[in-house]
Amino acid sequence: MRTVLVIDDNPAVGTALDLLFGLREIRVVTAQSPDEGLDLLTREDIGLVLQDMNFTADTTSGEEGVALFRAIRARHPDLPIILLTAWTHLDIAVDLAKAGAADYLAKPWDDQKLLASVENLLELGASTREVSRLHEQRRKLQRDLEARYDLRGLVFGSEQLARVIELAGQVARADVPVLITGPNGAGKEKIAEIVQANSSVKSGPFVTLNCGALPTELIEAELFGADAGAYTGANKMREGKFEAADGGTLFLDEIGNLPPAGQMKLLRVLETGRFERLGSNRERQVKVRVISATNADLPTMIRDGRFREDLYYRLNTIQIDIPPLAERRDDVLPLARHFLRDNAIAQGKRLSEEAESALYAHAWPGNVRELRNTLQRAALLARGDSIGAADLGLPVAPPPSAANGGEEPDRIAIEAALERAGGVLAQAAGELGLSRQALYRRLERLGIKRD
Numbered sequence: 001m002r003t004v005l006v007i008d009d010n011p012a013v014g015t016a017l018d019l020l021f022g023l024r025e026i027r028v029v030t031a032q033s034p035d036e037g038l039d040l041l042t043r044e045d046i047g048l049v050l051q052d053m054n055f056t057a058d059t060t061s062g063e064e065g066v067a068l069f070r071a072i073r074a075r076h077p078d079l080p081i082i083l084l085t086a087w088t089h090l091d092i093a094v095d096l097a098k099a100g101a102a103d104y105l106a107k108p109w110d111d112q113k114l115l116a117s118v119e120n121l122l123e124l125g126a127s128t129r130e131v132s133r134l135h136e137q138r139r140k141l142q143r144d145l146e147a148r149y150d151l152r153g154l155v156f157g158s159e160q161l162a163r164v165i166e167l168a169g170q171v172a173r174a175d176v177p178v179l180i181t182g183p184n185g186a187g188k189e190k191i192a193e194i195v196q197a198n199s200s201v202k203s204g205p206f207v208t209l210n211c212g213a214l215p216t217e218l219i220e221a222e223l224f225g226a227d228a229g230a231y232t233g234a235n236k237m238r239e240g241k242f243e244a245a246d247g248g249t250l251f252l253d254e255i256g257n258l259p260p261a262g263q264m265k266l267l268r269v270l271e272t273g274r275f276e277r278l279g280s281n282r283e284r285q286v287k288v289r290v291i292s293a294t295n296a297d298l299p300t301m302i303r304d305g306r307f308r309e310d311l312y313y314r315l316n317t318i319q320i321d322i323p324p325l326a327e328r329r330d331d332v333l334p335l336a337r338h339f340l341r342d343n344a345i346a347q348g349k350r351l352s353e354e355a356e357s358a359l360y361a362h363a364w365p366g367n368v369r370e371l372r373n374t375l376q377r378a379a380l381l382a383r384g385d386s387i388g389a390a391d392l393g394l395p396v397a398p399p400p401s402a403a404n405g406g407e408e409p410d411r412i413a414i415e416a417a418l419e420r421a422g423g424v425l426a427q428a429a430g431e432l433g434l435s436r437q438a439l440y441r442r443l444e445r446l447g448i449k450r451d
Contacts, residue, residue: 001025001026001027002025002026002027002047002122002126003026003027003028003029003044003045003046003047004017004021004026004027004028004029004046004047004048004049004050004118004122005028005029005030005031005037005040005041005044005046005048005049005050006018006028006029006030006031006050006051007030007031007032007033007034007036007037007049007050007051007052007068008030008032008050008051008052008084009032009033009052009054009055010032010052011030011032013052013084014028014030014032017050018030020111020114020115021115021118024115024119026118026119026122029044029046033055034055034064034067034068034071037049037051037068037072038068038071038072038075041072041075041076041079046079047079047080047122047125047126048079048080048081048082048102048118048121048122048125049072049079049080049081049082050081050082050084050118051065051068051069051072051081051082051083051084052065052084052085053065053066053083053084053085053092053093055068062085062092065083065085065092066092066096069081069083069096069099069101070099073099073100077100077422078125078128078129078132078422078423079125080102080121080122080124080125080423080424080425081100081101081102082101082102082103082104082105082114082117082118082121083096083097083101083103083104083105084104084105084107084109085104085105085106085107097426098426100424100426100427101426102117102121102424102425102426103117103121103425103426105117116440117440120425120440120443121425124418124423124425124443124448125423127423127448128418128419128422128423129423131419138157138158138159138162138330141159141162142156142157142162145162145165145166145169148169149165149168149169149172149194149197149198150194150197150198150202151165151194152190152193152194152197154187154190154194155331155334155335155338156328156331156334156335157330157331157333157334158328158329158330158331159330160323160327160328161322161323161328161331164191164320164321164322164323165191165194167318167320168191168194168195168198168320169194169198171195171318171320172194172195172196172197172198172199173198173199173200174318175199175200175201175289176317176318177270177289177290177291177292177314177315177316177317177318178192178195178290178291178292178317178318178319178320179255179291179292179293179294179315179316179317179318179319179320180192180291180292180293180294180319180320180321180322181293181294181295181319181320181321181322182293182295182321182322182323182324183295183322183324183367184295184366184367184369185366185367185368185369185370186322186323186324186325186367186368187322187367187368188253188293188322189208189251189253189293191320191322192249192251192291192293193206195249195291196248196249196251196289196291199249199289201247201248201249201289204245204246204247204248204249205244205245205246205247205248205249206245206248206249206251207241207244207245207248207249207250207251208250208251208253209222209223209241209250209251209252209253210253210254211252211253211254211255211256211257211258211262212253212254212256212257213254216259216262217231219258219259219262220261220262220265220278221238221240221278222240222241223240223241223242223262223265223266223275224240224242224265224269224275224276224277224278225237225238225239225240225242225243225277225278226238226240226277226278226279227277227278227279227280228279229279230277230278230279230280231278231279237277238277240275240277242269242275242286242288243284243286245286245288246286246287246288247287247288248288248289249288249289249290249291250288250289250290250291251291251292251293252266252290252291252292252293253292253293253294254293254294254295254296255292255293255294255298255315256294256295256296256298256301256307257296260308263307263308263311264308264311266311267308267310267311267314269286269288270290270311270314270315271314273285273286273287273288274286290315292315298312298316299312324364324367325364325367325368325371326363326364326365329360331368332359332360332362332364332371333351333356333359333360335368335371335372336351336356336359336371336375337351339371339372339375339376340375340379340387343375343376343379345376345379345380346375346376346379346387348385349379349382349385349386349387350385350386350387351386351387352386352387352388352389353417353420354388354389355378355386355387355388355389355391355392355394356416356420357389357413357416357417358389358392358394358395359371359392359394360416361394361413361416362394374392374393374394375392377392377393378391378392378393414428414439414442414443414448415448418448425439425440
């Protein structure tokens with residue numbers, strides 16, 4: 001049950017609030033002194049604190065209230081606090097709101113305004129605690145994955161990529177071909193490295209070939225090698241990628257671009273482990289694990305006659321799908337901070353809050369590669385230590401979407417601000433340039449409190 005702690009030396013205040021909140025099924029516990037209130041916080045599951053500013057009859061300075069607020073904030077930094085204040089303490093209350101108080105209300109309070117504030121904060125607090133729980137769950141999962149597998153320095157924060165890593169670690173132990181699918185720039189080669197690093201051939205070579213970066217006539221020579229004189233310009237023997245990868249892993253990127261002749265010969269090697277160099281009649285035997293990757297729709301290419309179906313099933317013993325960065329937004333900020341730390345030009349520079357909001361809201365059609373390039377450019381352009389949205393070349397607030405009437409970018413910005421503020425509504429409202437009342441209305445309109 002939702003529980004509010006009322007700390008006020010006037011028993012009538014606690015009684016009145018107990019009756020008022022009881023109408024909304026909100027439980028009230030009361031304390032008549034700061035010490036009693038702090039003690040209750042250690043023994044009760046409190047969702048919100050309502051505290052007075054004065055606790056002795058001989059002073060109206062508000063010092064007791066300030067000290068209590070700071071003590072609660074120090075011990076329970078995520079707990080929302082509403083200040084009940086006389087008009088003489090308004091300046092103090094404003095200062096405490098800047099320090100993290102969720103709201104302040106003058107005595108005598110307006111029942112409806114107080115109820116609205118308390119209910120919003122309780123629901124927002126529950127949502128924030130759930131977010132914190134999920135974040136801790138993700139951090140635990142991340143620590144577990146880092147302890148179990150060699151992640152080759154992969155930076156991530158999303159559950160989606162954690163599932164990809166878990167699958168990569170599991171299939172690494174099986175000596176079978178793996179097909180990695182996903183859009184350009186999503187990190188397919190990094191996942192291939194993780195498979196290699198956790199396999200039985202991790203001490204062997206890791207050789208890569210981009211099948212889309214070579215002319216058709218050179219693909220076979222790259223894969224299988226060539227003897228001197230095998231083709232015009234072949235003045236000496238050339239070792240192919242299969243020979244170079246013997247005892248290890250061969251990563252074939254953009255496998256969908258492999259020409260038909262290369263597909264046929266690759267299938268034979270996968271079936272027998274044998275091949276011939278161009279210009280040679282001698283068969284060579286290798287033991288190579290093949291990991292391939294593509295952003296192409298191979299089943300469609302098979303239907304169109306552009307890719308061999310038998311090769312597809314040979315390559316696709318295990319398939320690992322990497323979602324685009326837009327579908328794993330929790331990876332965006334960890335990656336962005338990593339790219340800044342890893343960039344010599346960016347040393348000492350940090351992302352502003354508006355930059356982080358813009359990064360989180362952007363769709364990243366170019367995926368991780370686009371994000372890295374954006375951070376490198378911003379590090380060069382930023383004149384001070386702080387990188388802003390303008391340095392990133394991104395809008396502070398994403399443009400409205402015709403499909404949703406502009407609400408989705410608004411939701412993203414609000415949720416990001418709430419997360420950074422730890423659920424402190426006044427702090428989030430200030431960052432967004434809104435009043436608390438305006439933020440309440442947006443929370444209700446967007447349904448965030450029920451999310």
